[in-house]
Amino acid sequence: MAFSLPVRIATPPSLILDPIFSLLYEDNEASLTHFITNKSPLPLGGVINDPAVMDYLLSREPGPKVEYKNLRPALAVLRPFLSVSLYGKKLMAFYKQLLQLQGRWAIAAAEMVTFDVYVKFYITLFIDHSDKKLADHVFKVVPGAAYSIATYTAGSREQFNLMVKAEKERLIKNTRAAAAKLFDFKVSKDFFQQHGKLVAAIEHSEKKLKDCREKTIRRKREAAHRRAAMVAAAQERNEAALHRQMGMSGLTAHVPHVEDSVVDWTEEITKECFSSKEKPVSA
Numbered sequence: 001m002a003f004s005l006p007v008r009i010a011t012p013p014s015l016i017l018d019p020i021f022s023l024l025y026e027d028n029e030a031s032l033t034h035f036i037t038n039k040s041p042l043p044l045g046g047v048i049n050d051p052a053v054m055d056y057l058l059s060r061e062p063g064p065k066v067e068y069k070n071l072r073p074a075l076a077v078l079r080p081f082l083s084v085s086l087y088g089k090k091l092m093a094f095y096k097q098l099l100q101l102q103g104r105w106a107i108a109a110a111e112m113v114t115f116d117v118y119v120k121f122y123i124t125l126f127i128d129h130s131d132k133k134l135a136d137h138v139f140k141v142v143p144g145a146a147y148s149i150a151t152y153t154a155g156s157r158e159q160f161n162l163m164v165k166a167e168k169e170r171l172i173k174n175t176r177a178a179a180a181k182l183f184d185f186k187v188s189k190d191f192f193q194q195h196g197k198l199v200a201a202i203e204h205s206e207k208k209l210k211d212c213r214e215k216t217i218r219r220k221r222e223a224a225h226r227r228a229a230m231v232a233a234a235q236e237r238n239e240a241a242l243h244r245q246m247g248m249s250g251l252t253a254h255v256p257h258v259e260d261s262v263v264d265w266t267e268e269i270t271k272e273c274f275s276s277k278e279k280p281v282s283a
Contacts, residue, residue, distance in 0.1 A: 014133040015124050020117045023053045032142045036149070039126075041118040047110050057109050061102065062179045063186035068102070071095065074198070094194045101185055105178035112171040119164055126154040 015021050024042060025031045031042055047053055058068075075095055083089060124131045125138065126149065139146045154160070185191060 014131050015117075015120055016131075016134050016137055018117060018120070019056065020053075020113045021121065023050070023056060024114065024117060025121070026137070027141060029141050032138055032145070035118070035121060036138070036142055036145050039122065039152075041114050044107070044111050044114065047114050048107055053110065054106065057106055057113070060109075061105070061182070063183040066098070066102075066186065068099075072099075091194055091198060094190070095198070098185060098191075101178070101182045105175070105182045108171070108175040108178040112175045115164075115168065115171055119160075119168065122154075123157055123160060125149060126152060127157050127160060 016026060024047065025035070034040075034042060075092065078088075079092070083092070121134075124134055129135070135149075138149075
């Protein structure tokens with residue numbers, strides 16, 4: 001007979017193994033110094049601007065996975081195309097709402113995990129003194145940390161938990177509310193419909209771009225052919241003019257086709273400038 005027992009998440013033997021602590025504090029002298037000196041959570045602005053932290057949080061985003069890295073460039077490229085149609089404007093507004101919900105959840109989650117790891121850090125380092133690996137790490141990274149911790153008088157665990165209880169509950173409530181809104185939006189029927197429209201718009205745009213690229217290539221090829229024809233014509237005219245150089249024609253032997261060319265040119269000039277119909281004698 002098998003018993004189904006609830007899964008228990010094992011507590012890491014040391015806080016330095018906590019992924020959020022590793023991202024925010026590990027080997028980070030500035031963050032650890034801020035904690036030792038101010039005994040407060042890290043500023044939220046620095047946390048949400050840390051790509052490593054945000055990538056970790058976004059990997060745990062509720063609901064179906066959305067490729068935001070592909071979505072933002074796609075919307076930026078499609079903006080001129082979508083802005084000229086009514087359904088395109090609705091599509092852009094829809095995905096703008098998605099990005100807003102995702103951003104609100106990400107900020108709420110970042111604030112919650114930052115405060116949560118701060119609470120754990122404070123209790124472990126200043127109250128319980130139960131994590132030797134954590135203490136050794138702090139002492140190694142922050143000069144003078146051992147003295148600051150030893151001379152600081154903290155209250156009891158119960159007093160500290162009571163002090164942070166309201167803030168912790170507020171952050172959990174905000175994060176859960178933001179997560180619920182984001183999840184409901186991503187699993188809604190409208191989301192899948194709009195996503196299908198976006199895929200169709202991307203395909204249509206790619207087809208238009210392909211046509212434009214092919215037209216550009218064709219125009220460049222035609223322009224190159226025209227330039228080549230003009231160069232060939234100019235070269236032919238230059239060669240004809242070279243054959244008609246008269247300065248040394250009486251002293252230098254020429255091949256028959258050059259002689260004929262000189263005669264033809266002489267006849268043309270004679271007809272234009274003189275009324276005589278006599279043919280000039282070849283050199």
